[in-house]
Amino acid sequence: MYPLWRLSSQTLSPGERQQRWGTLVLMLAPPIGALLYNQGLRLPGVVCPLRHWTGIPCPTCGMTRSLMAVVRGDWDQAVIEHLFGPVLFIVLVLGLLQVAIELTTGHHVKVIYHPLVRQFGRDRRYILGALGCLLGYYALRLSYWSSTGELVQGIWQSPLGQMIGAN
Numbered sequence: 001m002y003p004l005w006r007l008s009s010q011t012l013s014p015g016e017r018q019q020r021w022g023t024l025v026l027m028l029a030p031p032i033g034a035l036l037y038n039q040g041l042r043l044p045g046v047v048c049p050l051r052h053w054t055g056i057p058c059p060t061c062g063m064t065r066s067l068m069a070v071v072r073g074d075w076d077q078a079v080i081e082h083l084f085g086p087v088l089f090i091v092l093v094l095g096l097l098q099v100a101i102e103l104t105t106g107h108h109v110k111v112i113y114h115p116l117v118r119q120f121g122r123d124r125r126y127i128l129g130a131l132g133c134l135l136g137y138y139a140l141r142l143s144y145w146s147s148t149g150e151l152v153q154g155i156w157q158s159p160l161g162q163m164i165g166a167n
Contacts (some may be wrong), residue, residue, distance in 0.1 A: 003010040008108040034067035055158030
């Protein structure tokens with residue numbers, strides 16, 4: 001049986017080590033941001049431009065709230081906010097563990113999901129499939145928001161809706 005992870009005999013080059021540090025910082029940003037948002041910290045002016053100007057939520061609207069819920073341990077609310085928020089969190093945790101082990105040991109780590117990640121990067125069908133899942137989920141959400149009236153209300157309350165209504 002293939003182990004979940006194992007250390008490679010191949011050591012990290014100085015460039016790879018620098019790249020791992022950059023990856024670590026980028027992967028820590030979403031969970032740390034969610035934690036700070038849970039504490040009430042807000043960055044002024046940081047809003048979804050599509051939703052702000054048109055009233056139409058983007059495909060990733062709700063991701064921040066979903067990650068905030070995961071960080072609080074509220075997985076049910078996380079799924080309600082955005083189905084892919086918990087998935088993103090799990091991917092981030094796995095990636096953070098791998099990078100932390102590589103930086104600590106100075107060696108490459110071979111993990112069970114490497115073949116899948118390599119195949120995902122080489123085969124556009126995987127990328128298109130993932131994009132299709134996200135857009136399909138987005139279509140379902142838009143349909144729901146439309147049925148509740150939330151979508152129309154958001155459009156009319158947006159700057160674009162105000163401009164259209166003023167004419």
